[in-house]
Amino acid sequence: MLRVEGLSASYGTVEILHDLDLHIGRGKVVGLVGANAAGKSTLMYSLAGLRTSCRGAITLEHERIEELPAYERVSKGLVLVPERRRLFPFMTVFENLEVGAYPAAARQVRAQTFESVFALLPVLAERRSQVAGSLSGGEQQMLAIGRALMAKPRVLLLDEPTEGLAPIYVKRVFDLIEDLRRTGLTILVVEQSVHHVLRVADHAYVMENGRIVMQGGGADLLKDERLKVAYLGL
Numbered sequence: 068m069l070r071v072e073g074l075s076a077s078y079g080t081v082e083i084l085h086d087l088d089l090h091i092g093r094g095k096v097v098g099l100v101g102a103n104a105a106g107k108s109t110l111m112y113s114l115a116g117l118r119t120s121c122r123g124a125i126t127l128e129h130e131r132i133e134e135l136p137a138y139e140r141v142s143k144g145l146v147l148v149p150e151r152r153r154l155f156p157f158m159t160v161f162e163n164l165e166v167g168a169y170p171a172a173a174r175q176v177r178a179q180t181f182e183s184v185f186a187l188l189p190v191l192a193e194r195r196s197q198v199a200g201s202l203s204g205g206e207q208q209m210l211a212i213g214r215a216l217m218a219k220p221r222v223l224l225l226d227e228p229t230e231g232l233a234p235i236y237v238k239r240v241f242d243l244i245e246d247l248r249r250t251g252l253t254i255l256v257v258e259q260s261v262h263h264v265l266r267v268a269d270h271a272y273v274m275e276n277g278r279i280v281m282q283g284g285g286a287d288l289l290k291d292e293r294l295k296v297a298y299l300g301l
């Protein structure tokens with residue numbers, strides 16, 4: 068569904084990502100883990116067409132998209148939920164969701180999408196008239212994901228969706244990922260909770276200093292001694 072070949076990315080003259088290859092199968096949940104500053108968010112922004120300057124190929128289904136601006140990648144179904152959520156705090160829940168449906172195709176089916184997002188995330192229906200900034204951290208994350216779903220993604224990029232959340236919401240985010248997987252959505256998720264993400268991921272990549280240093284099935288990586296020592300602190 069999403070293939071990345073030879074991707075390098077820079078901020079100005081500083082190269083952060085070096086020659087990455089990744090492959091995300093249709094309907095799969097793929098995890099991306101690695102220490103702070105490894106380049107995980109830089110990869111997510113590069114896929115979304117934001118911030119970085121890149122070399123390499125990004126193929127969404129059968130189409131090359133690396134030259135497309137960010138909004139066109141969204142229209143094609145590649146949608147990022149960025150780290151720290153980036154909601155519009157003074158707009159209501161409903162308005163934040165409305166903004167998510169900006170691609171033309173998504174706008175046409177907005178009413179139905181609202182229904183399915185509210186069914187999936189009932190808390191957003193309950194709080195639809197409340198301003199986003201007044202929600203709890205967990206609710207804000209649900210809203211950030213809901214807003215991304217309003218764009219009708221085929222591939223969802225989640226950058227640290229459980230960062231700073233209470234344990235109850237961490238569980239809810241992972242339950243939601245399972246629910247979304249059942250709808251056929253393809254998901255790439257960056258996570259600090261390595262244990263959690265490896266348990267749900269079909270496949271996972273480990274990043275270090277802008278390179279992929281390990282990959283494998285989630286369950287296999289969970290058992291891997293090197294990963295345990297380097298990232299799990301066991």
Ligand SMILES: Nc1ncnc2c1ncn2[C@@H]1O[C@H](COP(=O)(O)OP(=O)(O)O)[C@@H](O)[C@H]1O
Nearest residue numbers: 078083101102103104105106107108109110118
């Ligand atoms: N806007 C930016 N300009 C310059 N350097 C940046 C910028 N954003 C991140 N970096 C640098 O890129 C590296 C990777 O950062 P990041 O992708 O945020 O890592 P991670 O998400 O894995 O913690 C870090 O060394 C960071 O300081």
Ligand SMILES: [Mg+2]
Nearest residue numbers: 107108109150
């Ligand atoms: Mg990050």
